[in-house]
Structure formats: C-alpha cells, structure tokens
Amino acid sequence: MADAVTTAPSSSSPARTFILPGDPLRPPDTHVDVRTQELQINMGPQHPSTHGVLRVAIWVDGEIVTRADPDIGYLHRCAEKIGESVTNIQYVPYTDRYDYLAAMNNNLGYCLAVERIAEVEVPERAQYIRTIAVELNRIASHLMAVGTYGLDVGAFTPFFYAFREREEILRILEWICGARLTYNFIRIGGVMRDAPEGWIPDILKFLDLFESRLDEFNDLLTHNHIFVQRTANVGVITLEDALAYGITGPMLRGSGLRYDLRREAPYLLYDRFEFDVPIGTGIKGQVGDCWDRYWVRILEMRESARIVRQAITQMPAGEIMAKNVRHLAFKSKPGEGYLGTENPRGELGYYLISEGQPNSYRSRIRAPSFCNLSILGKLLPGTMLADAVAIIGSTDIVLGEVDR
Amino acid sequence: MTTQEIKQALEKDGLGAGLSLFEGPKDPAIVVPREQLVKVARHLRDARHLAFDLLIMVTGTHMIEKRDAKGVVVREPGFELIYHVRSVKNRALLAFKVKLPIGDPTVDSVSAIWPAADWHERETFDLVGITFKGHPDLRRILLPDDWEGHPLRKDYAYPKAYRDINLEVDPPWPTP
Amino acid sequence: MDALVSLFRDSWHWAAGTSFGVALVISVLFIVAFISVWAMFGVWLERKASADFQVRLGPMEVGPHGLLQSLADGLKLAFKEDLVPKDADRFLFVFAPAVAFCGAFAAFVAIPFSPAFNVVDVDLGVFFVIAITAIGVIGVLMAGWSSNNKWSLYGAMREAAQLVSYEIPSALALMIPVLVTGSLGLRSIVEFQCMPSDGDLKAASLVYLSPNGWLALYSPWTLVAFIVYYVASLAECKRAPFDLPEAESELVAGFHTEYSGLRFSFFFLEEYGMMFVVSAVATAVFLGGWQPLPWLSINFATLGFVGHLLAVGVFLAKTIFLVWVQIWMRWTLPRLRVDQVMVMGYKYLIPITLVALTMMACYVAYGIRYVPGIG
Numbered sequence: 001m002a003d004a005v006t007t008a009p010s011s012s013s014p015a016r017t018f019i020l021p022g023d024p025l026r027p028p029d030t031h032v033d034v035r036t037q038e039l040q041i042n043m044g045p046q047h048p049s050t051h052g053v054l055r056v057a058i059w060v061d062g063e064i065v066t067r068a069d070p071d072i073g074y075l076h077r078c079a080e081k082i083g084e085s086v087t088n089i090q091y092v093p094y095t096d097r098y099d100y101l102a103a104m105n106n107n108l109g110y111c112l113a114v115e116r117i118a119e120v121e122v123p124e125r126a127q128y129i130r131t132i133a134v135e136l137n138r139i140a141s142h143l144m145a146v147g148t149y150g151l152d153v154g155a156f157t158p159f160f161y162a163f164r165e166r167e168e169i170l171r172i173l174e175w176i177c178g179a180r181l182t183y184n185f186i187r188i189g190g191v192m193r194d195a196p197e198g199w200i201p202d203i204l205k206f207l208d209l210f211e212s213r214l215d216e217f218n219d220l221l222t223h224n225h226i227f228v229q230r231t232a233n234v235g236v237i238t239l240e241d242a243l244a245y246g247i248t249g250p251m252l253r254g255s256g257l258r259y260d261l262r263r264e265a266p267y268l269l270y271d272r273f274e275f276d277v278p279i280g281t282g283i284k285g286q287v288g289d290c291w292d293r294y295w296v297r298i299l300e301m302r303e304s305a306r307i308v309r310q311a312i313t314q315m316p317a318g319e320i321m322a323k324n325v326r327h328l329a330f331k332s333k334p335g336e337g338y339l340g341t342e343n344p345r346g347e348l349g350y351y352l353i354s355e356g357q358p359n360s361y362r363s364r365i366r367a368p369s370f371c372n373l374s375i376l377g378k379l380l381p382g383t384m385l386a387d388a389v390a391i392i393g394s395t396d397i398v399l400g401e402v403d404r
Numbered sequence: 405m406t407t408q409e410i411k412q413a414l415e416k417d418g419l420g421a422g423l424s425l426f427e428g429p430k431d432p433a434i435v436v437p438r439e440q441l442v443k444v445a446r447h448l449r450d451a452r453h454l455a456f457d458l459l460i461m462v463t464g465t466h467m468i469e470k471r472d473a474k475g476v477v478v479r480e481p482g483f484e485l486i487y488h489v490r491s492v493k494n495r496a497l498l499a500f501k502v503k504l505p506i507g508d509p510t511v512d513s514v515s516a517i518w519p520a521a522d523w524h525e526r527e528t529f530d531l532v533g534i535t536f537k538g539h540p541d542l543r544r545i546l547l548p549d550d551w552e553g554h555p556l557r558k559d560y561a562y563p564k565a566y567r568d569i570n571l572e573v574d575p576p577w578p579t580p
Numbered sequence: 581m582d583a584l585v586s587l588f589r590d591s592w593h594w595a596a597g598t599s600f601g602v603a604l605v606i607s608v609l610f611i612v613a614f615i616s617v618w619a620m621f622g623v624w625l626e627r628k629a630s631a632d633f634q635v636r637l638g639p640m641e642v643g644p645h646g647l648l649q650s651l652a653d654g655l656k657l658a659f660k661e662d663l664v665p666k667d668a669d670r671f672l673f674v675f676a677p678a679v680a681f682c683g684a685f686a687a688f689v690a691i692p693f694s695p696a697f698n699v700v701d702v703d704l705g706v707f708f709v710i711a712i713t714a715i716g717v718i719g720v721l722m723a724g725w726s727s728n729n730k731w732s733l734y735g736a737m738r739e740a741a742q743l744v745s746y747e748i749p750s751a752l753a754l755m756i757p758v759l760v761t762g763s764l765g766l767r768s769i770v771e772f773q774c775m776p777s778d779g780d781l782k783a784a785s786l787v788y789l790s791p792n793g794w795l796a797l798y799s800p801w802t803l804v805a806f807i808v809y810y811v812a813s814l815a816e817c818k819r820a821p822f823d824l825p826e827a828e829s830e831l832v833a834g835f836h837t838e839y840s841g842l843r844f845s846f847f848f849l850e851e852y853g854m855m856f857v858v859s860a861v862a863t864a865v866f867l868g869g870w871q872p873l874p875w876l877s878i879n880f881a882t883l884g885f886v887g888h889l890l891a892v893g894v895f896l897a898k899t900i901f902l903v904w905v906q907i908w909m910r911w912t913l914p915r916l917r918v919d920q921v922m923v924m925g926y927k928y929l930i931p932i933t934l935v936a937l938t939m940m941a942c943y944v945a946y947g948i949r950y951v952p953g954i955g
Contacts, residue, residue, distance in 0.1 A: 041730045063918060073546040080531070081555055117430055154823065154915025160634035226821055226914045243457045243492065246520025257492065264495050335430030338488055338499060340460065351463055351488070355470075366461040366488075374523040385734070386824075386917040403546060 038066060043388070045074050051148065051392070052399030056376065058388065065388055068380035070373055072402050079404035083363030088114045089188055089329055091363070096182035098365060098401040101144050104130075104137035104173075105343045106401075107186035112267055113339040113350035114188050118332045120325060125318035126190035127269050131311045132203070133173065133185060134268075135304040139210075140169040141344040142297045142304075145396045149294060150221050152393035153230045158221040165213055168206050175199055188328060190321035200312055207305050214301060222298060231294060232285030235379055235391035239288070245378070246371040249346025250300065251395060254280035254293030261342040273310045275303045290394035297396070300344075329358055338366075345369050345396055367401035405496040407432040413454060419444050426501060433486065433499040438511055441502055445514045448489060448498070456489040456498060459518035462525055463488075464532035466557040481506045483534055487514070504534065513539040531556040581607045583696045607699045611688045615853055620650035622852035622903065629907045660841030665728055668838065672726035677839065677846035680719025684853035686712045691860045692767040694870055694891035695881050705766035706758055709861055710751050713816065716850060717743045723847070727838040735837070738824045738918050742815055745922060746822075749929035750812035756805035756933075756940050757795045757865045766861070769795070770869030774877045784879045793875040794868040801940040806866040808933050810902075813858035815925070817851065819906055821913040822921055859902035863895060867902075870894045 044055040053074035059067040079098065083091055095110040096103040108130060115122060122130075147162030170180040176199055177185035177192055185192050221227055237247070242255045252259055260277040262270040278299035280292025334356040340349040346368025353362040372395050380388050411425055411434050422437035423444075436444050448456040463486045470479035483504040490497050502511055513536035515521040525536045526545040533554030536542055544551060550567075553560055564572050584603035589596060624639070624647060631638030639646025664673055687709045689699040702708045717740060724736020758764055761772040776784045777791050792798060796806040815822040839847060863869060870891035871877050880887035916924065942948075 039730060041734075073544075073548070076546045078555065150914065154821070155913065156630070157634050157911050160636065164635060220912075221914075224914060226916055229920055230914060230917055244519045246459050246518065246524075248458070259492055265497065333429065336428055337430040338461075338497070340497070347460065349461060349488070351461065351486070353465065362463070362465045364461070364463045364465075370523065370527075371520055374520065378519075384917060384919065386915075 043392075051397055052402075054373075054392075054397070054399055054402070056380075056388075056392070058380070058385070060385060063384045063386075065380050065383055065385060068377055068388070070376050072370075072373070072399070075399045075403040077404065080362070080364055083360055083365075085359060087329055087358040088118075088332065088360060089325075089358070091359075092187060093182070093184045096184055098367060098404055099141075099343060099345065099348070099369070099398045100181055100400050101398055102137050102141040102344045103182050103184075104133045104186060105141075105341065105348060107183065108134050108268070109339065109341040109343070109348045109350050111186050111188045112341065113337065113352050114328075114332075116339055117335045117337050117352055117354050118188075118328055120189050120322050120328075122190055122322055123319040124269075125194075125316055126320045126322075128311050128315040129191050129195060129320065130186050131268055131270075131273075132308050132315075133176070133183075133191070135307045135311070136169050136173060136203070137183075138304045138344045139301050140166050140173075142301050143169075145297055145344070146217070146221070146294060149393045149396075150227070152389050153227060155221055155224070155227065158217060161213070161217055161220065165210060168209075172199070172203055172206060175202070187321070187325075189325035190319070194320050203308065204312065207309060210305055211302070214298070218298065222295065228284050228291060230386075231290040231390055231394070233289050234285075234387045235290045235383065235394060236286045237288045237375065237379065241375065241378070242288070245375040247346070247375060248371070249343065249368050250293055250296040251346065251372050253278065254296045255288035256280055256282075261340055261347055265340065267339065267341055269311075270307075272314065273307050275307050278303065290390050293394045293396075331356055332358055336362075340366070343368050345398065345401075346372055348401075365401070365404055367404060369395070369397040369399075369402045370404075373397055373402055405491070405494050405498075407434060407498060410434065410454065410496070410498055413451075414444065414447070417447060417451065419447055431499060433501045435501045435503065438502055438504065442512045442514060442517070444500070445487070445517050448500075449517055453494075454491065455493045456491045456496075457518075458490040458492060459514075459520040459524075460488040460490055460497075462486075462514075462521055462528055464528035464534045464556070466532055466559075468558045483509045483532065485511060485528070485534060489518075509534040510537055511535075512537050513542075515539055530554070533557060581699050582701065607689075611685070611699060615685060615688065615849065615856075618856055619849045619852045620654065622855065623650040623653070623848070625900070625904065626907050629904060630911045633908070633911045654845060657841055657845045662842065663838070663840050665838050667728040669726035669728070672722045673838075674843075676719050676722035676726060677843045677850070678719070679722060680716045681846045681850045681853070683713055683716030683719060684850045684857055686715070687857040688853070690766055691857065692770055692864055692869060693895050694888040695767075696888050697892055698767065701767050702765060704764045705769075706754050706764045706861075706865070709766075709857065710747065710754065713854065713857060714743075714747060716854065719850070723839070729838055732837045735824070739818065741918070742822060742824060742921055742925075743818075745925040746812045746815035746929075749808055749925060749933045750816060752930070752933040752937060753805040753809035753812060754861075754865065756802055756937055759937070759940055759944055760795065760798065760802065766864045770864050770871070773868045774871050776877070781879075782881070784877070786879055786882055788877055788879065789875055790871070790877045791875070794866065794871065796866040797874055799940065799943060801936040801943065802866070804932065804936040805940075806862070808929055808936070809862060809866070810905075812925075812929060813862065814906060814909065815921070817854045817858055817906070819855070819910050821909070821916045823910070823915055824918055824921065855903050855906055856899065859899045859906070860895070862902055863898040867898050 038059050038061050040057065040059050042055055043058055045053040055071040055074065057069045057071060058065050079094060082094060092107060092110060095106040099106050143162040143166040147159040150158040173183060174180050176195060177183050237251065237255050239255045239257055242252050242257070256279055258277050258279050263277055278296050280287055280296055282289070282292060283295070284291045332354050334354055336351070336353040338349055338351040340347045347366065348368055349366030351364040351366065352360045355361045376392065376395070379391060383391065407425065411423060414420055414423060419440065422440055424435045426433045426435050448454050465484045467479060467482050467484050469477060469481040472478045483506070485502045485504065486499055488497065488499050504511060511534065513521065513525055515525060516538070522540070523545060525539055526542060528534050529536060529542055530544040530546055531554060543549065552563065562571070581603050584606060585599050588599035588602055627649070628638045628646070639649035642649045642652050664670055690702040690705045690708050692698045720739050721736050724732045724739070757769055761769045763769060763772070771781055773792050773795055774790050775781060775792055776788050795802045797803065868874065870880060872894050880891040883890065
C-alpha cells in the first residue's frame with residue numbers, strides 16, 4: 001500500500017485507509033461498471049475562503065483530498081529588492097503592506113531591527129505608545145481572523161459582530177495616525193505623533209466594552225455545537241510537526257507549546273507587563289486541532305487588552321522621537337542582525353545587512369504566514385474538502401506577507 | 405547560550421573542523437564550511453544540550469566584490485547563506501553561515517533535517533539562484549515557473565518582456 | 581378552484597369543460613402572481629431579518645424601508661447578459677432552472693390557503709407534495725453537471741446526496757399526522773384540527789372550541805414529528821445549516837455558480853418557493869392551517885368571502901413566521917460538513933421518526949389521548 005492515504009479519526013468517523021486509483025493493490029471494481037477517477041481542482045486564486053490570492057491545487061477522490069500543493073506568488077511585489085534600493089527611512093511604509101492586517105507590528109519589527117543596527121535610542125514614552133498601538137492592532141487582527149473563520153465555516157453573523165469591534169479599534173488608530181489599515185505610524189526612532197487629547201480615555205472606554213462583547217462572541221460562535229463539530233479534531237498538528245515545519249505564533253501555541261517571543265526574547269517593554277500566554281489544551285478535541293488554534297486567538301485578545309491597560313497606566317510623559325535620527329537618511333552603521341518579534345501570526349523577523357549606507361545591502365523578511373503555510377502540503381491529504389477550508393482558515397495567513 | 409558557547413560545544417563534540425566565528429559589528433555567526441553543513445546542522449538539531457529544533461529562516465545573499473579605499477579586495481564575490489535557528493528548550497537563537505563561491509552556488513539541502521527549510525530553500529533558489537542538492541522538489545515558488553533570471557542578484561538585468569507583456573513602459577511620473 | 585368552476589358554470593352557463601379550463605388557467609395565473617410577489621417579499625424579509633441579526637439596517641433606500649428593493653433587483657437581473665459557458669451542455673443548462681422551479685411551483689396547487697381557496701383539493705395532498713418537490717433535485721443536478729465547472733459539479737453531487745437522504749425523515753414525519761387523521765389530503769388534515777366536538781364542521785358557530793387542536797400539540801409524538809419535519813425541510817430547501825449545495829464560502833456559489841441574470845433568478849424563485857411550500861405544509865399539517873389558536877377555531881365560511889380572506893391571512897401569518905424562523909436559523913448557525921449531514925439524517929432523524937411513528941400508532945390503536953376531550 002505504497003500510496004494509501006489514511007484519514008485522521010474525527011468526531012464522526014474512525015480512521016479509514018484509502019487505496020488510490022492506479023495503485024496495483026487496489027481491488028478491481030468488478031461489482032460496479034463505473035470508473036472513478038481522481039479529480040484535480042483548483043482552490044483559488046480567486047476563492048472566497050483562501051484569504052487572499054492563494055492557489056491550492058487539490059487532488060480529490062470523491063470528497064477526500066489526496067494531495068495538496070499550495071501555489072503562491074500571486075501577490076509578489078519584490079519587497080526584498082525594493083528594500084535594497086530605498087533608504088531605511090523610506091522603507092517603513094513598504095513594511096505596512098506585507099501583513100496588512102497587522103501593519104503596526106510590521107512597522108515595529110522593521111524599526112526595531114534598524115534601530116538595533118544603527119544604535120538609535122528610543123524614548124520611553126514612544127515605546128509605550130508603540131506597545132499600545134501594536135497590541136490594539138493585534139486585537140484587530142485576531143478579530144478579523146476569527147470573524148472570517150466563522151465565515152469560512154458558514155456562520156455569517158459572528159463576522160459582523162467581530163467587525164463591529166474592529167471598527168472601533170480602527171477608528172482609534174485613525175485618530176492618532178490618520179490611517180485605518182496601513183499606518184506608517186511607528187517610525188525609526190519613535191512614533192509619528194503623540195497621543196492626542198482624549199485618545200487614552202477613548203481606548204479605556206473601548207476596552208471596558210470589549211470584554212463583554214468577547215463573551216457574546218464566544219456564546220455565538222466558539223461554543224456552538226456545529227462549529228465545534230466542524231473544527232475540533234480537524235487539522236491536528238502535532239508539536240513535533242509544528243516545530244519541524246517552523247511554525248510559530250498561535251498555530252504553535254495551539255499545539256500546546258507555551259512559546260511567545262514576548263516572553264522568550266522580550267523586545268520593546270514586554271518584560272514590564274504581566275500577561276499570560278494561552279495554549280491549546282484540547283478541550284473540545286485533540287490538542288492542536290483547528291478549534292485550539294482558534295481558541296488561542298480568542299484568549300490572546302483578552303491578554304492584549306490587559307497589556308494595553310497596563311501600558312496606559314505606566315506611560316510617562318516625554319519625547320516621542322529620538323534625537324539623532326535624521327542622519328540615517330545619509331548614513332548608517334555597518335552590521336548585520338536579525339530581530340524577531342511576535343506578530344499576530346507568528347514570528348516576524350527582519351534580517352538586515354547594513355554596510356553603512358542609508359539603504360540596506362540586504363533586507364530579508366521572515367514572514368510567519370510563509371512558514372505556517374508550508375505545512376499545508378502535509379496536513380491536507382486525508383481530509384475532506386470542507387475540512388480543507390476549515391484548515392486553511394485556521395492557519396490565518398495573509399498573502400501579502402506570504403508573497404511579499 | 406551565546407554563539408561563542410555554541411561554537412565551543414560543537415568543537416567539543418568533534419565537529420569543529422573548519423568552523424570559524426564571524427564577529428561582525430552586531431550579531432555574531434558561526435561560519436560553517438559547505439561540506440560540513442549537513443553534519444553540523446543535524447548535530448545542532450539532535451544534540452541534547454543544543455536542541456535547535458525550530459528553523460526560523462534561510463537567507464541567501466549575493467555578495468559583490470568589495471574593495472577598500474586603496475583598491476584592495478576586502479571581500480571576494482560569492483554567495484552567502486545564513487541560517488537562523490532557535491532552540492525552544494535553551495531559549496537561544498543561533499545564526500550560522502555558509503559561504504559559496506561565485507561560480508558554484510550549490511549546497512546540500514537541510515530539508516531532511518528541518519522540513520521548514522523546504523520552502524525557504526525554494527525561495528532562495530527562486531530569487532538568488534542557489535541550488536540545493538537533495539531537495540525533494542526544487543522549483544520556483546514566488547515567480548512564475550518560466551521566469552528567467554534570479555532577481556535578488558546584484559547584477560540582475562530587468563527583463564524587457566515576459567511572454568507577451570511588454571515590461572518597458574514609461575512610469576506615469578516625470579523621469580530625467 | 582372548485583368554487584371558481586361552479587361560479588363559471590352557474591353564472592355564465594359555460595359547459596363543464598370550459599368552466600374547468602378557464603378556472604384552471606385563472607387559478608394557475610393567480611399562483612404564478614402569488615409566487616412572484618412572495619419571492620420578492622421573501623427576499624426583502626431575509627435581507628431585513630439578517631440585517632437585524634447582524635446589527636445593521638438592510639435595504640432602506642428603494643421604497644419605504646427598502647420594500648421595493650427586490651423589485652429593483654429583479655429588474656436588474658432581467659437586464660443582465662445571458663451567459664451560457666462555452667463548453668456547457670446547452671440544453672441541460674437552459675432547462676435546469678425550469679425543472680427546479682417547476683418542482684417547487686407545482687407543489688403550490690395542493691396548499692390549502694383557506695376552506696375554499698386552493699387550486700385543487702388533492703386527495704393525496706401530502707404524498708403529492710413530497711413527490712413533486714423531489715423534481716427539484718433533478719433540476720439542481722442538471723445545473724451542476726451542465727455547467728462544465730468542477731465546483732458546480734461538487735455542489736450538485738452534495739446536493740443530490742443531501743436532498744434524497746432527507747426526503748426519508750421528512751416523509752416519515754408527515755406520516756404521523758396522516759396516521760392520526762386517517763387522510764392524506766391537506767385540507768382534510770386541517771379540517772381534522774378544526775373539527776368541533778360534534779363532528780359537524782359546516783354547522784359550527786362562529787367561534788368554537790375544537791378538541792383536537794393543532795396537531796403539533798396533540799401528542800408528544802406529533803410534536804417530535806413537527807420538529808423532525810421542520811429540520812428535514814431545512815435540508816430540502818438547502819438552507820443553513822444544510823446549505824452545502826450553495827456553500828458560498830467553499831464553492832463560490834455551488835451548483836448555480838455559472839448562472840447569471842434571469843436564469844439565476846429562477847433558482848432564487850425556486851429557493852423561496854420551496855421555503856414557502858415547506859412552511860405552508862408544516863402550517864397546514866401541524867399548526868392548524870387557518871385555526872387562529874390551538875383549540876379555538878373560527879368558522880370562516882359563515883363570513884363569506886371576507887371570512888375566507890381572513891382565513892388566508894391567518895394561514896399566511898403562520899407560514900411567514902415559520903419562514904422567518906428558517907431565516908433566523910440560517911444566519912445564526914454555521915454549516916454542517918457533508919458527512920455530518922448524512923450522519924444527522926440517517927443516524928439521528930430516521931430512528932427518531934420511526935420510534936415516533938411506532939409510538940403514535942400504538943397511541944391511536946389504544947385510543948390514548950394526550951389532551952382530554954373538550955366540550
């Protein structure tokens with residue numbers, strides 16, 4: 001049975017082994033005179049559920065997927081080549097566009113990497129404002145992820161509820177920097193603008209409402225019996241597989257490993273805040289299934305709200321931009337370094353080689369969605385087509401950063 | 405665990421042949437000779453005290469010749485591959501490099517050791533042009549399959565056309 | 581329609597055949613008009629109800645509270661380009677929406693809107709409705725196959741499996757009221773529920789108590805039958821949580837992906853038509869038809885034409901309520917996967933229905949009544 005595909009046991013069916021057509025060990029279909037064949041279908045690049053221009057070439061036998069091959073590159077915008085030709089300061093708006101749902105985190109990663117190499121000291125108030133912006137963006141990104149995940153499995157209403165909250169966050173972020181999606185707010189050396197009058201009380205008002213709204217969302221979608229049936233025991237990623245395939249972020253935490261870069265290698269000011277790192281424990285099914293990853297995202301939103309509250313109480317007055325940043329337009333310090341930050345999707349890393357010029361010699365982006373997507377070729381075979389949609393939704397990819 | 409300590413641990417385990425330390429103004433890295441790559445990588449993953457099980461990134465860079473003010477060659481042209489790996493147990497991040505000559509950008513694939521390297525190596529092959537021997541499925545990943553050239557090389561010439569699309573268009577802003 | 585036939589024959593002294601033909605044409609045209617207006621209203625109701633659940637307003641611009649929005653959409657669909665994909669099977673592609681629509685449309689002839697308003701008082705009403713609505717399955721299969729699109733084929737195959745599977749619990753659940761009333765005709769089932777205690781329906785007073793009451797509350801087994809029938813009918817209408825055939829987020833639009841313009845509007849008419857048919861049958865069989873309250877009946881025939889209109893009003897109110905509950909469930913629940921749909925149909929609904937059927941048969945045989953006789 002060289003090419004047999006064994007399905008994983010699910011809540012409604014035991015594990016079954018399929019011997020595929022074309023395998024010499026398959027018994028001849030003598031009792032039926034209908035010849036079945038394997039069908040190759042394309043999911044994407046235009047598809048409501050692939051969260052962007054992703055093409056997954058799927059080979060199906062009936063409803064069971066036998067082979068899957070993700071085909072990316074539809075959104076490739078030559079990010080790394082551009083990083084070599086524009087200066088570091090000019091490159092910051094480009095970083096917004098990779099993971100456009102968590103643009104603040106992208107800005108932050110790049111600015112921290114450049115600041116490390118160019119030895120720029122960022123004032124403390126700016127770091128607190130950065131933390132607030134980044135964590136609010138994390139909540140917005142997770143809201144989008146869980147909302148569209150509900151849409152993927154057919155629940156249309158929770159999407160609107162999630163977006164009601166996301167709309168609030170986007171309004172808050174627009175107040176401080178003028179943009180709703182691609183902020184270009186965190187600059188090298190600090191932030192673009194100080195918190196205006198009334199911004200902080202508005203955030204606190206939002207956070208007070210947010211907790212109860214999250215409970216409402218949980219009642220509607222998370223504990224819904226049909227949703228649990230669709231996502232529990234589906235797409236189980238074992239911890240060994242997750243580590244082997246370079247998966248980070250909520251996907252890794254959903255498989256049970258308490259690994260968060262904000263704890264392991266703290267950057268910014270994360271060692272001053274108290275927050276938990278949620279992991280998936282297999283409440284509804286197996287550890288590492290789609291429901292666990294989804295549950296980790298829900299819990300992380302609560303933790304981000306906690307961090308924002310602590311950042312607001314601890315924030316001092318002061319400058320918001322470092323003093324000696326202007327010279328970076330003309331020269332920088334030589335060196336190469338890698339800095340990894342915790343994006344809502346995983347570990348976002350920037351590896352910069354600088355030779356003292358204002359532009360980098362090499363700027364390489366380690367996109368978490370790129371690495372998370374590579375497990376799809378191993379995870380999809382053996383699942384049903386509807387499960388494939390649920391699994392792709394639970395990886396929470398953004399094609400902007402997969403393709404860069 | 406600093407890079408120095410990891411290098412010493414590797415030397416103690418008998419894999420120190422050819423290893424050197426790249427100090428760098430910022431992040432240090434262990435320079436591994438091309439032939440030793442797979443052995444060192446496997447040891448990094450499997451050894452108990454090292455346990456680098458999470459491959460973060462594989463980066464390829466085309467290094468052009470660098471001369472200093474007097475015209476002396478400071479850096480030979482070539483390719484540089486840098487691997488970043490993390491150890492969950494030991495909370496460490498390690499960077500190790502492999503330098504490749506300009507005429508022969510091939511190296512062994514580590515995708516058997518870290519399956520995460522599969523896509524990273526495909527991307528490096530696609531954009532920089534480094535070939536990985538032993539890779540299960542080395543084809544272009546981001547660019548179309550029939551694209552010519554490797555864009556991230558410093559001497560990449562922008563194509564004039566791709567299939568029947570003319571790429572020599574004037575930009576809509578004034579150019580000198 | 582019988583009233584119309586007698587009207588034409590007696591007033592204008594037409595021959596029986598002519599009277600029958602003219603009455604038939606008028607009735608059918610009336611049903612066509614009704615189904616069109618119903619589809620527009622159904623779409624408006626769906627959009628407003630879903631907007632309400634999703635914390636937004638829904639159509640507000642066209643007409644007061646968006647009432648004319650469906651008309652505008654229908655006109656827009658009529659003006660769209662009529663596409664047939666190049667490699668599609670042209671005959672099947674063109675014919676499929678008609679077949680699907682006819683399946684839903686033909687079932688309207690048996691629905692008893694009021695004691696006198698029905699197209700034909702079909703003696704085999706229940707059987708007829710179940711059989712005719714199954715024709716829609718063929719239409720959907722034709723649509724999916726002829727589109728020359730793998731995703732449409734997927735929708736069609738899933739739909740065939742689902743609809744055929746859920747016919748069984750749906751029909752079995754309808755057998756339980758048939759067992760109680762002893763008749764397959766939809767009007768006689770409603771009359772059973774409205775029956776006064778002396779058994780003479782025509783001579784009853786205006787407002788009277790009927791001991792049988794709504795069949796849904798007649799006995800626990802008929803209540804089970806009502807719930808099973810409602811759930812199975814959700815699957816028949818391809819509504820969430822059983823909307824795999826048109827699973828928007830998975831298969832783009834399932835079996836009607838390639839359809840646009842007027843052909844697509846036929847599938848839409850079919851969907852809302854089926855929703856109405858299924859809710860109307862549930863109302864007639866389980867919720868008492870034109871009986872206003874469970875054990876309180878009004879003898880509408882004594883009020884003449886106005887009385888019949890009131891009866892139609894009561895019937896439509898209950899039907900629209902059931903349709904609203906269908907819409908409510910669609911926008912709340914996620915979608916079941918195809919094997920879970922099959923499991924639910926075969927492993928849960930059919931055994932429950934068989935048990936209920938057996939118990940109901942015992943109740944009827946031994947004369948056990950849940951509610952003691954009134955009056």
